Amino acid sequence: MKRYLMLFIITLVCFSIPAENVNFHAILKEIDNMTSFEDSDLSCIYTIVSEKPGEDKSVQQVRMFRRDREDKFAALILKPETKKGQGYLQVDENLWFYDPESRKFAHTSSKENFQDSEAKNSDFKSSSLSEDYDIERSSKGKLGRYEVYILNLMANNNEVTYPRQKLWVRKDNHLLLKAENYSLSERLMRTVYYPGYISLGKKFIPSKILIVDELKKGERSQLTIKDPSVSTLPDYVFTKSYIERVNR
Amino acid sequence: MGVILRIALRNLKEHKAKSLIIGIIIALGIMVLFIANSMMDTASAGIRKSFIDTYTGDIMISAKDKEKINLFGKQGNKLDPSVPTILEYSKVYGYVTSRPEVASASSQVTGIAMINFKEEDSQTESELLGLVLFGIEPQNYRSTFFGNIEILDGEFLKSEEKGILLPENQIEEIRKSMDISLSVGDSIVLSSFSSSGFKIREVPVKGIFRFKSSTRLLDNVGLIDVQSLRSLIGLTVGTGEEIELEEEETDLLSSDNFNELFTGNMIESGAAPEPASEESLLSILGDTSERTRASQVDRGAWHFILVKLKDSYLARPVMDNLNNYFIENRIQAQAVDWMAAAGMMGSFAYGIKIFINVIIIIVAVVAVIIIMNTLVISVIERTSEIGTMRALGAQKGFIRKMFILETLGITVVSGFLGIISGAAVIGALNLTGLKAPNFLFEIIFGGKVLHPVISFPVLMQTLCVVLVIGIAASLYPVAVALKIQPVKAIQTE
Numbered sequence: 154m155k156r157y158l159m160l161f162i163i164t165l166v167c168f169s170i171p172a173e174n175v176n177f178h179a180i181l182k183e184i185d186n187m188t189s190f191e192d193s194d195l196s197c198i199y200t201i202v203s204e205k206p207g208e209d210k211s212v213q214q215v216r217m218f219r220r221d222r223e224d225k226f227a228a229l230i231l232k233p234e235t236k237k238g239q240g241y242l243q244v245d246e247n248l249w250f251y252d253p254e255s256r257k258f259a260h261t262s263s264k265e266n267f268q269d270s271e272a273k274n275s276d277f278k279s280s281s282l283s284e285d286y287d288i289e290r291s292s293k294g295k296l297g298r299y300e301v302y303i304l305n306l307m308a309n310n311n312e313v314t315y316p317r318q319k320l321w322v323r324k325d326n327h328l329l330l331k332a333e334n335y336s337l338s339e340r341l342m343r344t345v346y347y348p349g350y351i352s353l354g355k356k357f358i359p360s361k362i363l364i365v366d367e368l369k370k371g372e373r374s375q376l377t378i379k380d381p382s383v384s385t386l387p388d389y390v391f392t393k394s395y396i397e398r399v400n401r
Numbered sequence: 402m403g404v405i406l407r408i409a410l411r412n413l414k415e416h417k418a419k420s421l422i423i424g425i426i427i428a429l430g431i432m433v434l435f436i437a438n439s440m441m442d443t444a445s446a447g448i449r450k451s452f453i454d455t456y457t458g459d460i461m462i463s464a465k466d467k468e469k470i471n472l473f474g475k476q477g478n479k480l481d482p483s484v485p486t487i488l489e490y491s492k493v494y495g496y497v498t499s500r501p502e503v504a505s506a507s508s509q510v511t512g513i514a515m516i517n518f519k520e521e522d523s524q525t526e527s528e529l530l531g532l533v534l535f536g537i538e539p540q541n542y543r544s545t546f547f548g549n550i551e552i553l554d555g556e557f558l559k560s561e562e563k564g565i566l567l568p569e570n571q572i573e574e575i576r577k578s579m580d581i582s583l584s585v586g587d588s589i590v591l592s593s594f595s596s597s598g599f600k601i602r603e604v605p606v607k608g609i610f611r612f613k614s615s616t617r618l619l620d621n622v623g624l625i626d627v628q629s630l631r632s633l634i635g636l637t638v639g640t641g642e643e644i645e646l647e648e649e650e651t652d653l654l655s656s657d658n659f660n661e662l663f664t665g666n667m668i669e670s671g672a673a674p675e676p677a678s679e680e681s682l683l684s685i686l687g688d689t690s691e692r693t694r695a696s697q698v699d700r701g702a703w704h705f706i707l708v709k710l711k712d713s714y715l716a717r718p719v720m721d722n723l724n725n726y727f728i729e730n731r732i733q734a735q736a737v738d739w740m741a742a743a744g745m746m747g748s749f750a751y752g753i754k755i756f757i758n759v760i761i762i763i764v765a766v767v768a769v770i771i772i773m774n775t776l777v778i779s780v781i782e783r784t785s786e787i788g789t790m791r792a793l794g795a796q797k798g799f800i801r802k803m804f805i806l807e808t809l810g811i812t813v814v815s816g817f818l819g820i821i822s823g824a825a826v827i828g829a830l831n832l833t834g835l836k837a838p839n840f841l842f843e844i845i846f847g848g849k850v851l852h853p854v855i856s857f858p859v860l861m862q863t864l865c866v867v868l869v870i871g872i873a874a875s876l877y878p879v880a881v882a883l884k885i886q887p888v889k890a891i892q893t894e
C-alpha cells in the first residue's frame with residue numbers, strides 16, 4: 154500500500170511541474186521581427202558619444218533612414234561640422250561611404266567600425282539573428298530585475314560581423330537586453346547593452362545602446378536614438394544622388 | 402738575437418708535424434674571426450644605410466607626446482597614425498637648418514591609406530590594399546634621401562604637384578592578387594580614416610620606385626605629395642568643436658555596474674509618425690559653409706623633420722642642442738636618433754646587432770682559448786727540453802725569448818694565412834652576395850643581400866689579436882717551465 158502511495162505522490166509531483174519547452178529559434182525570429190521594420194520605413198537620429206582613455210569625448214550626430222524590406226539604409230552625419238554630410242548608403246550587398254569634399258563614394262564593409270565609435274556599420278542594419286545564427290546552448294538567468302534566457306549562438310555563414318554571440322533575452326517579452334560578441338576563437342570582443350526601447354506600434358527600436366570594447370580597456374560608446382518615425386520615405390532617399398544632392 | 406731566431410726556426414723545422422697542426426688550428430681560428438668580424442662590420446654599415454640614409458635621417462624631430470613616436474606613428478603593437486603635428490614648425494625648421502652640422506632636412510607627414518580598386522558601381526567583393534604613405538615636399542626629400550631611391554618608371558614628384566609614387570613591390574602584389582595592372586598616368590582612389598572621419602581622394606600615379614636599400618618594411622611605403630596626404634588624413638584648419646550634449650546622451654558611459662541598467666522601466670512609447678517633407682529631407686544638413694572653412698588643408702602641418710648631418714658621429718651633441726633649444730623656448734618638440742625614428746624595427750635591429758656581437762665575442766674567445774691551449778700544451782710538452790737547456794747553462798731570458806719567437810713565428814705566419822683565406826672567402830661572398838633567407842636576416846644584413854667587404858679596422862683588429870695570442874700563449878707556460886728545477890724538468894716526461 155505504501156508503495157502505491159509513493160508512486161501516486163511522485164506521479165502527482167511530476168505532473169504538477171509544467172515542462173518548459175521553449176522554442177529558442179522562434180525567440181530569435183521574434184527578436185528579428187520586433188526590431189525590423191518590414192512594413193514601413195524608419196528614420197531616426199543617433200547621437201553617438203565615444204570615450205577613449207586620455208582623449209576628449211568624440212560626438213557625432215547621424216540621421217538614419219532605413220528600409221528593411223529592401224535591405225537598404227542611408228545615413229548622413231549632421232555633426233560635427235568637419236564631418237557634416239559624410240554619408241553611408243547600403244543597397245543590397247553594397248555599402249558605400251561618401252566623402253562630400255571629394256564628392257566620391259568608396260566601398261566599405263559592414264564589419265568596419267562606424268567612424269571612430271565602437272559601433273559597427275552592421276549595427277545600423279535590421280536584425281537577422283534567426284537567419285545568420287544557430288543556437289548552440291541555452292540557459293536561464295537574471296539580468297538586473299529581469300528573468301532572461303541566455304542563448305549561445307554560432308554563425309552559419311561568413312557574412313556576419315561576429316562568428317559567435319551570447320544573448321540575454323527577456324523572458325516575458327523577448328526583448329534583447331545584452332549581447333556579448335565573440336571571435337571564432339571565442340575571444341570576447343565587445344559587449345552591447347540595450348537598457349531602453351522605444352515602442353512604435355508592435356515594433357521596437359533601442360532608445361539607448363552602450364557598447365563596451367572588451368579588447369581596449371576604457372573604450373566605450375553610447376548611442377542614443379531620438380525622433381524615431383515610421384512614416385514612409387521617398388525612394389530617392391536610398392540613392393547615391395540623394396546623398397550627393399543634400400551636400401550641394 | 403740572431404742566434405735565438407735561428408734556434409727558434411730550427412726548432413719549428415724539427416717539430417714539423419706539430420708546427421703544421423698548430424699552424425692549421427691558428428689559421429682556421431683567425432679565418433673564422435676575420436670572416437665573422439668583416440660580415441658584422443658590413444652589416445652594421447648596412448643597418449645604417451637601410452635606416453639613416455634611406456628614410457630616418459640621423460635625427461628625427463617630432464611633437465612631444467606621452468607615447469613614443471616613430472616615423473610610422475605611435476609606438477605600439479600596430480601602426481597608429483594619430484601623430485600630433487609639430488607646433489611652431491617654421492621656428493623649429495628655421496633653427497634646425499641654421500645649425501652648421503646639418504647637411505639637409507626634409508619634413509614629412511605619415512599616414513595610412515587603403516587603395517580602393519573596386520569600381521563605385523561594381524557588385525564584386527571589395528578590393529582594398531593597405532599602404533603606408535610618406536607625405537613629402539619633393540625638393541627637400543630629393544636633397545635628403547633621393548640617393549637611395551630608384552625611379553623605375555615615370556618621374557619623381559614635382560613641387561606643388563599632386564601625385565603618388567608607388568613602390569615596385571606593391572605594383573607587383575596588385576598585379577598578382579587582383580590581376581590589375583597599374584601604370585604611370587593611372588589614377589588611384591585612396592581612402593583613410595582620421596579624427597575628421599573618412600576621406601576619399603583620387604591621385605595620379607606619377608612613378609614607380611624602389612628604395613635601393615630596402616627591407617620588407619619599406620616594400621609597403623609609398624611617397625605622396627604632402628597636400629594630398631594632409632587632406633586625406635584630415636590635417637585641416639578646422640578644430641574640434643564643442644557639441645552640447647544632454648545628460649541622457651552620456652549617462653551610460655559612467656556605468657560600472659551593468660546590472661543596474663536593467664532595474665527601471667525599459668520601454669517608452671514613440672510619437673505618432675510625421676511624414677517627412679521633401680524640403681526637410683533636402684535641407685537636412687543646413688548651412689555647410691563652416692564645413693568648407695574647416696576642411697581647408699593646413700599647409701603648415703608637419704609630423705616630422707628628418708635631419709641629415711654632415712657627420713653622423715655628431716648626432717648626439719646636435720640632438721642635445723636641439724632638445725635644449727626646445728626646452729628653453731618652450732616648444733613642445735623633441736629630437737630623437739635614427740633608432741627611435743625607425744620605431745620597433747630600429748630597436749629590433751640594434752638588439753640583434755648587440756646579440757650578434759655577443760655571439761662573435763664568444764666565438765672569438767673560444768677561438769683564442771683553443772689556439773692558446775694548443776700553444777700552451779706544445780710548450781709544456783717541451784719542459785724536459787727546457788730543463789736540459791738550463792742544465793747546459795742557458796739563461797732564463799734566453800729560453801723565454803726563444804719560445805716567444807717560436808710561438809710568434811708560428812702565430813704570425815698562420816694568422817696571415819688565416820687572414821688571406823678569410824679575405825678570399827669574403828671576396829667570393831662579395832661577388833656572389835649572401836641572400837637574406839628571411840625578414841630577420843634582412844635586418845641583420847641591413848638589406849635583402851649582404852655583400853661583405855674587408856674593412857681596414859677589422860684587418861688591424863685581427864692582426865692585433867694574432868700578436869696578443871702569440872705573446873700571451875707563450876709567456877705563461879714558459880714561465881711555469883722555468884720555475885721548475887732543471888733536474889726535475891729533465892725528468893719530466
